[in-house]
Structures are given as C-alpha cells and as structure tokens.
Amino acid sequence: MDDINPATGARIDTYETDTAADIEAALARAADAANDWRDRPIRERERHVAAAGDVLRENTQTYAELITAEMGKPITQARAEIEKCAAVCDHYATHASAYLQPDGHPSPAGADVQTVYEPLGPVLAVMPWNFPFWQVFRFAAPALAAGNVALLKHASNVPGCAEAIADVFEAAGLPAGVFQTLLVGADAVEDVIRDDRVRAATLTGSEPAGSAVAATAGETLKKTVLELGGSDPFVVLDDADVAAAAASGAWARTLNSGQSCIAAKRFIVHTDVYEAFRDAFVSEIDSLTVGDPTREETDVGPQASAAGLDTTHEQVRASVDAGATVVTGGQPSDREGAFYEPTVLTDVPAGCPADTEELFGPVAAVFEVPDEAAAIAKANATAFGLGASVWTADRDRGRRVARAMDAGCAYVNQPVTSDPRVPFGGIGRSGYGRELAGAGIRAFVNRKTLWVE
CATH class of the missing domain: 3.40.309.10 (Aldehyde Dehydrogenase; Chain A, domain 2)
Structure with missing residues (x-):
C-alpha cells in the first residue's frame, strides 16, 4: 500500500499488505481472545475503553498530524476528530454497564424473565478514510465494552491511521487479539466475512461496498450494520x-x-x-x-x-x-x-x-x-435517507x-451531527442499523431471553 499525501502528491510511506497466513493468524487470535474477553467483568472492559480515551488525549497532535498527512483534513478539524474519539470512549466507559443492564418482563408467579445482552464474538469493521479515527472509534468503543473483539479492515489510503489505532488500544492495555488491524485490500473482505470465526460485520462507506458486505453476510446469516452515503x-x-x-x-x-x-x-x-x-x-x-x-x-x-x-x-x-x-x-x-x-x-x-x-x-x-x-x-x-x-x-x-x-x-436549527449520546444511522440507500448511544452498544449482542422458573 503506497501512502500518498493528497496535498502534495508525495509518498509518505509504503506498507506491506497482510498475507493469507497473516489473516489466518489474526482470525485465530481473535477467536481465542473472544473467549476470554467476553468473560471479563464489564467494569474492567470499561476501564480499558477509558484508558484508550486517555491515550488519544495524550497524543492528540500526533494523531491529528497523521490524519492530515494521509487524507488531507485541515489540522484543526483533525484535532477535533481525535477529541471526539476520546469523548466516545468516555461515554461508553461511563454508560456501558447501564446500557447492558438486563431488562425485566412480565412473567407468571414464581418465574423471573429477563432479556440479557451477551457479546457475539469477533466483529469485522470495514471503515472509510474520511474520518479515519472517528469512524473506527464509534464502532470500537461500544463493541469492545460489550465484550466483542474487533478486526479492522481500514481504507487503503490511511494505513498509518489503521496501525496507530491498533497502537492506541495496545497502549490502553487490551489483551492481545481483542483489537487487530488487517492491512488488506477490498478483495480480502468476502473471505473474512465468510470465516466461521467472524460473527458479524459493520461497514461505513459507499453503497456498492455496503451491498457487497451485506450480500456476503446475508449468505452466511451474519448480523450487519451499514452506514452508507447521503444527500x-x-x-x-x-x-x-x-x-x-x-x-x-x-x-x-x-x-x-x-x-x-x-x-x-x-x-x-x-x-x-x-x-x-x-x-x-x-x-x-x-x-x-x-x-x-x-x-x-x-x-x-x-x-x-x-x-x-x-x-x-x-x-x-x-x-x-x-x-x-x-x-x-x-x-x-x-x-x-x-x-x-x-x-x-x-x-x-x-x-x-x-x-x-x-x-x-x-x-x-x-x-x-x-x-x-x-x-x-x-x-x-432522494433515494438516500441519512x-x-x-x-x-x-x-x-x-x-x-x-x-x-x-x-x-x-x-x-442545527446541522446534522453524530453524537455519542444519541443513536445514529440512516434508511434507504444510506444503510440500516444504528450506531452510538444504547442502540449502538446493543447492535452486536445476543439479546437472550432468560427464563428462570
């Protein structure tokens, strides 16, 4: 992957793409990590997410400069993006436990009936270049807090951001395999989704890319959330x-x-x-x-x-x-x-x-x-509806x-925005499912009915 600065046309760096063996090793690590991570107390998972927010704040200028170099975002907006990522970490570090509290239901005398929320396991995130940190963190913070593990396939023009995000979570103390980056092209996505160890997928990007991910996930009966284009x-x-x-x-x-x-x-x-x-x-x-x-x-x-x-x-x-x-x-x-x-x-x-x-x-x-x-x-x-x-x-x-x-x-009287406190997503050609708030953390969980007589 050639990393090109769009403001100058100069090459920043060249990254080697992951091989089939690298992908297999990552999937194996994700499957192993999922078995342990899901059993960690949610308060522990929240602390790791909070720590990721701290790492972001400590390195705001470094990460902002990386965003600006790789995809051209004005530096003031790049800093704001990193700050927003830290805020979404704060939000789920504070509210994940409440969002995932069991819900009670009317039941016959002597029975206790609840909906409990359990993680699905490894989730593939296919993410775009336009907000190269924010799009990842608005998925990762709730998904990890809920007990899932994440595999990131980032856009090919922001490989430095992809690796930096993995470094954030490593610095935050996440166990090995809980968050991993796959430096692969779009042609590798279908096989990863089809792998039995991957339990769900999310994509932010174009309509054709969303359709392709949804089609593959549909064939394998896996949950998806898609945030696509808008007009x-x-x-x-x-x-x-x-x-x-x-x-x-x-x-x-x-x-x-x-x-x-x-x-x-x-x-x-x-x-x-x-x-x-x-x-x-x-x-x-x-x-x-x-x-x-x-x-x-x-x-x-x-x-x-x-x-x-x-x-x-x-x-x-x-x-x-x-x-x-x-x-x-x-x-x-x-x-x-x-x-x-x-x-x-x-x-x-x-x-x-x-x-x-x-x-x-x-x-x-x-x-x-x-x-x-x-x-x-x-x-x-319009066919869009974001x-x-x-x-x-x-x-x-x-x-x-x-x-x-x-x-x-x-x-x-306000432009459209995404805020960790409220659900976000579209209809029509803009995709389906919701991110952020309680809806976002419950996007990749098993809503299990638990009936105790």
Whole structure:
C-alpha cells in the first residue's frame, strides 16, 4: 500500500499488505481472545475503553498530524476528530454497564424473565478514510465494552491511521487479539466475512461496498450494520434566521473539505428568503480559506485523492451541461495537490448529478421552492435517507417538518451531527442499523431471553 499525501502528491510511506497466513493468524487470535474477553467483568472492559480515551488525549497532535498527512483534513478539524474519539470512549466507559443492564418482563408467579445482552464474538469493521479515527472509534468503543473483539479492515489510503489505532488500544492495555488491524485490500473482505470465526460485520462507506458486505453476510446469516452515503437536505423556511442558516450551512457543506456522508448537500430554500440566503451563503463560501491543511487558518483542504477530485469535477460538469449555474467555484484549484474550489450551483435541473447523486466534495446545490410542502417534497425526493436539517424561527414548525422528512436523523436549527449520546444511522440507500448511544452498544449482542422458573 503506497501512502500518498493528497496535498502534495508525495509518498509518505509504503506498507506491506497482510498475507493469507497473516489473516489466518489474526482470525485465530481473535477467536481465542473472544473467549476470554467476553468473560471479563464489564467494569474492567470499561476501564480499558477509558484508558484508550486517555491515550488519544495524550497524543492528540500526533494523531491529528497523521490524519492530515494521509487524507488531507485541515489540522484543526483533525484535532477535533481525535477529541471526539476520546469523548466516545468516555461515554461508553461511563454508560456501558447501564446500557447492558438486563431488562425485566412480565412473567407468571414464581418465574423471573429477563432479556440479557451477551457479546457475539469477533466483529469485522470495514471503515472509510474520511474520518479515519472517528469512524473506527464509534464502532470500537461500544463493541469492545460489550465484550466483542474487533478486526479492522481500514481504507487503503490511511494505513498509518489503521496501525496507530491498533497502537492506541495496545497502549490502553487490551489483551492481545481483542483489537487487530488487517492491512488488506477490498478483495480480502468476502473471505473474512465468510470465516466461521467472524460473527458479524459493520461497514461505513459507499453503497456498492455496503451491498457487497451485506450480500456476503446475508449468505452466511451474519448480523450487519451499514452506514452508507447521503444527500442530506438543508431546508431553510421563510421565517428562518438567514444569516445563521447561511453560516452554518457553509460550514456543514465544507467540513472535511466536503467529504462527509452527513454533510449538508442539497440546500432547499423558501422563495421568500431565497435571494437573501443565496447571497449570504455564497459570501460565506467565498470567505473560506483553502490551502495547506497543516496550517491553522485553513478551512478547506484537498480532496483525499486525485480520483476523488476527478469524480467531483465530472459531477459538476455534468450538472452544468444539464443546465445548472455555477455561482462560485466549479473547477479544480490552480495549485499543487487534489484541491477543488468550494462551489455553489443554482438552477439545478431534476435528474442531474447535483440533484440525484451524492456529491463528495465541497459542492452545494441550492434549490428554490415556493412553500413548506414543496420543501418537504424536495427534501424527500432522494433515494438516500441519512440526515436532514430544517431552519425556522418556530420550534413547533421545525419539529413538524423534521418529522415529515425521510431520514435516520433530523435536526432543527442545527446541522446534522453524530453524537455519542444519541443513536445514529440512516434508511434507504444510506444503510440500516444504528450506531452510538444504547442502540449502538446493543447492535452486536445476543439479546437472550432468560427464563428462570
């Protein structure tokens, strides 16, 4: 695996991929470790998860610099990612025991009936490059606290992050085999899922990758959780605070250089405030600092790869050819590296890429709608269903509109986010299952009915 810095095109390092023998050894270690780890007291497992959070905090700058080098995230956002990983460790170190308390049920006299939560065993996690620490830790912290063991197949362009994460858990004192990294390509995933020692799988990534994992797991009757792409609507109603919505929307569209599944992507604006929002939004986009992701003032860094940049530009060109108007941006940046200009498209016609596809770069599509009903209809005119955001001065109205939008999570007067305290996941082409909170830790457990007469 060649590790390439997308901001410069320079090779960082080259990693040897694991052989078939390496994979077999890892699976054997995972199976052995699972038998011991599941029997450890949950308070002990919580302490190890808490220790992982401490390791992250002690090495925040080192890990942030690694993220920035491997996939181009601006350094301030990379530090925030590490801090969020530490927070999810704190959350499950504090709440895992409560989340996994047995649930009682009505029962006949003399009987005690409960649902108890027991770990499944080794779980394969297939993770993406865009949040190379966070995506892993939001799976690993609850899964490990619940008594499972983890095998990480990370994206091939962040091998350094993959190995660093394994080092975090080793430094946190986890026994050998409880968390392991497999440096393998996508072609190895199917065989790992089919292995009898692997009991479940989770994937965050593209729809094709999710479909492939789900198909293999389905054939072998194994539990899966999938968090896939999104084309999240950002609805601005006629009574919204336009300035606040524009500022938040610009941040929500360009966070991580636009490479986020839950980024605001389709801006759906009531006609009464359309021009005011468009102008304020474009002003916010144009004010962003694009450049070297290692500099503190940078807001938007490079795309994670040249291929990703090319895909984004092809989608923009196809949308413009179909009739969309470029208000700002619309081209790769005239600089070294995989940089794309923050872009705003208006007059977006139905059926073009900016209308129907996930734009995984700093490109916003802005739509004008005549009323609230049309805004809801446009928000739901997608096969995706990850997140949604609505902006209004009326909280009750916001609640009503949010309830009407087809998404796994909906936010009023706030951009979509993932928070350890609340369940996270999507519907439709955005996947299924839930991560985080109690739902997340119970995703990979056996919900066993225990009837004692």
